[in-house]
Amino acid sequence: MCGIVGIVGHSPVAPLIVDALKRLEYRGYDSAGVATIEHGALARRRAEGKLINLERRLTADPLDGTIGIGHTRWATHGVPNETNAHPHFSDDVAIVHNGIIENFAELRSELEKDGYVFSSQTDTEVVAHLVSRELRRGARPVDAAFRALKQLRGAFALAIMFKGDDDLIVGARNGPPLAVGHGEGEMFLGSDAIALAPFTDSITYLEDGDWAVIRRNNIQIFDMSGEPVERLRRQSIGTSFLVDKGNHRHFMHKEIHEQPEVISHTLGHYVDFTNGTAKALDLPWDFAKVDRLAISACGTAYLAGLVGKYWFERLARLPVDIDVASEFRYREMPISKNSAALFVSQSGETADTLASLRYCRGEGVPIGAIVNVRESTMAREADVILPTLAGPEIGVASTKAFTCQLSVMASLAIRAGVARGHIAKGEEQVLVRQLAEAARLATQVIKLEDQIEKVARDLAHSRDVLYLGRDTNYPLALEGALKLKELSYIHAEGYAAGELKHGPIALIDENMPVVVIAPHDRIFEKTVSNMQEVAARGGKIILITDERGAANSTLETLDTIVLPDMPEIIAPILYALPVQMLAYHTAVFMGTDVDQPRNLAKSVTVE
Ligand code: AGP
Numbered sequence: 150m151c152g153i154v155g156i157v158g159h160s161p162v163a164p165l166i167v168d169a170l171k172r173l174e175y176r177g178y179d180s181a182g183v184a185t186i187e188h189g190a191l192a193r194r195r196a197e198g199k200l201i202n203l204e205r206r207l208t209a210d211p212l213d214g215t216i217g218i219g220h221t222r223w224a225t226h227g228v229p230n231e232t233n234a235h236p237h238f239s240d241d242v243a244i245v246h247n248g249i250i251e252n253f254a255e256l257r258s259e260l261e262k263d264g265y266v267f268s269s270q271t272d273t274e275v276v277a278h279l280v281s282r283e284l285r286r287g288a289r290p291v292d293a294a295f296r297a298l299k300q301l302r303g304a305f306a307l308a309i310m311f312k313g314d315d316d317l318i319v320g321a322r323n324g325p326p327l328a329v330g331h332g333e334g335e336m337f338l339g340s341d342a343i344a345l346a347p348f349t350d351s352i353t354y355l356e357d358g359d360w361a362v363i364r365r366n367n368i369q370i371f372d373m374s375g376e377p378v379e380r381l382r383r384q385s386i387g388t389s390f391l392v393d394k395g396n397h398r399h400f401m402h403k404e405i406h407e408q409p410e411v412i413s414h415t416l417g418h419y420v421d422f423t424n425g426t427a428k429a430l431d432l433p434w435d436f437a438k439v440d441r442l443a444i445s446a447c448g449t450a451y452l453a454g455l456v457g458k459y460w461f462e463r464l465a466r467l468p469v470d471i472d473v474a475s476e477f478r479y480r481e482m483p484i485s486k487n488s489a490a491l492f493v494s495q496s497g498e499t500a501d502t503l504a505s506l507r508y509c510r511g512e513g514v515p516i517g518a519i520v521n522v523r524e525s526t527m528a529r530e531a532d533v534i535l536p537t538l539a540g541p542e543i544g545v546a547s548t549k550a551f552t553c554q555l556s557v558m559a560s561l562a563i564r565a566g567v568a569r570g571h572i573a574k575g576e577e578q579v580l581v582r583q584l585a586e587a588a589r590l591a592t593q594v595i596k597l598e599d600q601i602e603k604v605a606r607d608l609a610h611s612r613d614v615l616y617l618g619r620d621t622n623y624p625l626a627l628e629g630a631l632k633l634k635e636l637s638y639i640h641a642e643g644y645a646a647g648e649l650k651h652g653p654i655a656l657i658d659e660n661m662p663v664v665v666i667a668p669h670d671r672i673f674e675k676t677v678s679n680m681q682e683v684a685a686r687g688g689k690i691i692l693i694t695d696e697r698g699a700a701n702s703t704l705e706t707l708d709t710i711v712l713p714d715m716p717e718i719i720a721p722i723l724y725a726l727p728v729q730m731l732a733y734h735t736a737v738f739m740g741t742d743v744d745q746p747r748n749l750a751k752s753v754t755v756e
Pocket of ligand 1 (some may be wrong): 337447449495496498545547
């Protein structure tokens with residue numbers, strides 16, 4: 150996901166913009182740039198790769214100017230190189246953009262007929278020329294921007310600067326988030342509150358369809374019909390998280406180790422450990438009357454929802470319909486107002502998940518958003534926010550957000566079970582007491598890291614890896630494979646263990662490590678049979694189990710990672726930890742960019 154920063158200030162802005170872009174690095178990017186108005190003219194510096202390359206460019210050739218815009222680019226149209234890096238210029242206009250202009254091809258062809266020459270392959274450059282063309286037609290800068298915005302289709306967050314006015318940035322938002330930061334005699338624009346943290350904690354989030362005229366001492370916000378609108382100015386909590394890695398080598402490592410604490414914080418928000426009850430939350434639905442629960446999300450968040458399906462159906466006898474959001478949003482699922490819908494998202498900005506939320510809202514379904522960013526778009530558009538209290542998750546690979554999402558799901562499923570009369574008071578107290586064990590046991594699981602690092606050393610030599618699991622361990626098998634793929638770039642596949650003999654067993658040979666996630670639970674014996682099928686064909690098994698499972702598994706394995714015995718309700722939360730650590734250490738051995746793996750963004754705000 151691209152990052153945007155703008156400053157209408159009173160001191161040289163280029164270094165401030167670069168610092169703010171550094172706070173957006175976690176979103177993932179492949180090039181960067183800054184533009185200012187310097188001595189009455191537009192000037193820019195751009196660089197491929199990491200921000201350090203842009204800083205070197207600026208050191209060698211500094212930029213002056215007290216107004217500027219900056220950008221970290223996650224390529225959608227055009228290869229990641231300096232030519233395609235933002236800001237893009239057209240005559241007297243400079244622009245940075247996050248999103249996708251869906252009608253850029255037709256606009257580009259029209260502009261080329263009007264004599265505009267394109268220097269990049271990006272959709273963004275179209276917007277710069279559109280604004281420039283309106284200026285040539287006699288419009289003043291603000292009107293030129295507005296007229297250009299109305300010609301766009303697609304998702305965009307934009308910052309536009311004009312050579313002739315060093316007290317003006319126009320910001321616009323349709324999809325990807327954009328926030329205005331209020332300073333003293335200066336104004337800021339950024340993709341989120343974390344970017345603006347060093348400047349201000351007074352933030353106004355633009356809504357979809359808003360565009361803003363930003364000057365040092367004044368901001369005006371309008372909707373797409375040109376009518377002025379009022380937006381809430383709030384104190385952002387994003388500024389309180391001045392995140393850094395501490396003594397960890399990577400953010401991801403830090404975030405893995407934060408899990409005992411944040412799991413405990415999150416559970417404490419949803420269950421009363423003292424009375425042994427799942428808190429009666431102020432929900433826009435009555436679990437006792439809901440006929441179906443729809444769940445939708447992407448990636449790791451989707452897999453949290455998949456675990457949740459097992460819990461809601463087993464503990465509350467509540468049917469769950471779950472789908473990845475990119476499918477959900479176009480399925481046109483028949484869903485009644487007697488249903489409820491949950492959308493799971495760390496960022497709260499994932500385009501497909503947001504579109505799925507809006508589909509359900511259109512159907513009149515009450516909506517809950519399980520999000521880690523309370524100020525996110527999903528949080529603002531849901532009927533109830535169900536926060537994960539994971540703190541900012543900077544590593545692109547989601548870890549602590551996932552286990553906190555599971556913590557929320559487990560608590561909600563217990564709450565639903567009580568409301569629907571399937572969990573008696575006594576059982577509720579037992580389950581909540583078992584949830585209370587999660588943080589302590591997570592600390593014990595993390596102590597297995599040294600052994601897991603040794604297993605990862607071997608795994609790093611693999612070309613393909615298979616992950617197997619049954620029941621709630623099946624989504625964990627999918628998550629383990631996703632983590633390994635996205636961090637180490639090794640091909641990995643997660644499969645329901647019972648499905649092995651229906652095809653994937655053809656893959657098994659001595660070169661295919663098979664990671665089996667199998668606590669000694671209700672279907673452990675079934676999974677043992679699957680492991681025997683693997684071993685019989687020379688497959689190398691890495692078994693992740695508990696003391697009882699290790700004692701009962703008669704199989705020769707390549708490695709066995711033994712977790713403490715634990716209650717079934719918390720196993721999916723804690724068995725996520727070894728698969729996270731396995732993927733992390735494999736990636737470290739592979740030398741990949743662990744916190745910002747290639748091609749990935751922290752939040753995908755485009756389709
Ligand atoms: C997780 O490790 C991935 N980086 C990715 O699958 C992520 O979970 C997905 O893009 C959803 O993001 P969200 O939780 O911010 O919606």
